[in-house]
Amino acid sequence: MTDDAELRARIEARVAARRAESAGVPDTPAGRRPQPGPARAADVEVSPSDGSVDGAATDRAATDTATGPDDTTSADGAGRGARPRPRPEPPTSVAADVPDTELAPRDPGPDLSRFLAATEPQPGDDERAPRRRFRRAAGGGPNRDGNGDTANDTANDTANDTANDTANAGGADSGAEGEDASARGRRGSPWRRLGGVVGRHGRRIVRYAIVIGVLVLVVASLRAFVVSPYYIPSPSMEPTLHGCDGCNDDRILVDKVSYRFEDPKQGDIVVFNRPAAADVPENVLVKRVVAVGGDTVRLRDGRVYLNGSRRPLAESYVDAKCGSRPTRATDGRSSWRVPVDDVFVMGDNRCDSTDSRSFGPIEKDSIIGRAWLIIWPLSRFGSI
Structure with missing residues (x-):
């Protein structure tokens, strides 16, 4: 050239x-x-x-x-x-x-x-258009062939430029002159073309990997500090939460943020780590808060009385199959004084639940969060 x-x-x-x-x-x-x-x-x-x-x-x-x-x-x-x-x-x-x-x-x-x-740039020109016009003008006539077929020359120039770009794909220097035939052969070898294809797809794979990594990081952060899913493995919270051997256990979401700004309240369903005195196989338990720090709990005639009240605690959530007087002492003890930093918890299925009646009040620091939403099965989807 x-x-x-x-x-x-x-x-x-x-x-x-x-x-x-x-x-x-x-x-x-x-x-x-x-x-x-x-x-x-x-x-x-x-x-x-x-x-x-x-x-x-x-x-x-x-x-x-x-x-x-x-x-x-x-x-x-x-x-x-x-x-x-x-x-x-x-x-x-x-x-x-x-x-x-x-x-x-x-x-x-x-x-x-x-x-x-x-050599003057024209509207709509690509980067090689001025050079093509200059070569045609240097040919001494309307076109290089002298036959007036400017459109044919333009098409030939465009085809040659496109062919050069295709041959030089993969990082080879398209303007290098004097490179030997072996270098040109390596540039157009199947391995080099395969490397170009892998390079293009590799960049896409890297982008997808970055997006997936960010999503995983976000989900892990949410699960560790904001919300986590749990399932109910036992029937201790029937009929509020389903769980039993061979049945479709409920999946719930636990809010981990609320108790950073407020204390648990009576009636909340909490998820907590198993106390050392609890004789159960599960590492995480779910129960309902019956009394908070400073309250006095007394069991009498299958009912729950708080702070010396003569009226029993209204508990419409208790499983009806346990009878009209469902709350019985399990270890012979019938009254507790709840420490300030503890809560007293029991399962809604009072006739089949291992709770504070057997292992005593639990510390608030052992509480993971508040159960607030059933996410599975879809037929039971809703807030708790």
């Missing part, structure tokens, strides 16, 4: 030649018009001799200069055997024959204007 600088040099030389032809001056190797030289002795007018020897010498010297060494003259200026020669005319400067208008700066003309306009 011809370099752009070389093309521009050729164009300027062609324009200079056309200027010289239009001026009627041959294009000299030096690229300049002939300039008038210094005046010669033969061009100087010699005044008539006064007949003296000095005057004759002056005439003879002038005549020798004009006629050459082979012609001789006498001392008195009368030539012996010499033919008179016409005195040469003074040389005329070439510049004198050129009109003043030719010496003024000339318009670059349509040819140079076409070449200069070829």
Whole structure:
């Protein structure tokens, strides 16, 4: 491919030649018009001799200069055997024959204007359009082939550029000249093309991996500090929460934020870590808060009494299958004083629940959160 600088040099030389032809001056190797030289002795007018020897010498010297060494003259200026020669005319400067208008700066003309306009960017051009127009202008006509088919040349240039880009995909230098055939073969090898495909898909895979990683991080953060799912493995909270061997256990969401700003209240369903005194296989238990710190709990006739009240605690959530007097002492003890930082919990299924009646009040620090939503099965979806 011809370099752009070389093309521009050729164009300027062609324009200079056309200027010289239009001026009627041959294009000299030096690229300049002939300039008038210094005046010669033969061009100087010699005044008539006064007949003296000095005057004759002056005439003879002038005549020798004009006629050459082979012609001789006498001392008195009368030539012996010499033919008179016409005195040469003074040389005329070439510049004198050129009109003043030719010496003024000339318009670059349509040819140079076409070449200069070829490099100007046009609306809608791609990065190679100016170069293609410049090459067509450098071809000396409307197109390189001289057949007027500019559209065909444009299509060929576009096809060649596209082919070069395709061949150079994968990071090879498309403008490098002089690379050997083996380098070109490696660039177009199947392994290189496979590497390009893997590279493109690899970037997409990396983006997907980043998105998935961010989602996993968000979910893990939410589960650790905001909300977590749990399932009910036992029937101790029937009928509020289902759980039994061989049945469709309820899945619940536990709010871990609320108790950072407030204390548990009577009637809340809480999820807590198993106390050391609890004789159950599960590590996490779910029960209902019956009394809070500072309350006094007393069991009498299968009912719950708080703080010495003569009216039993209204517990509509207790499983009806346990009877009208469901709350019985399990270890012989019937009253408790709840410490300030503890809560007293029991299951809604009072006839089948291991709770504070057997292991005592639990510390508030052992509470994971408040159960607030059933998410599975969908038929039981709703707040607790």
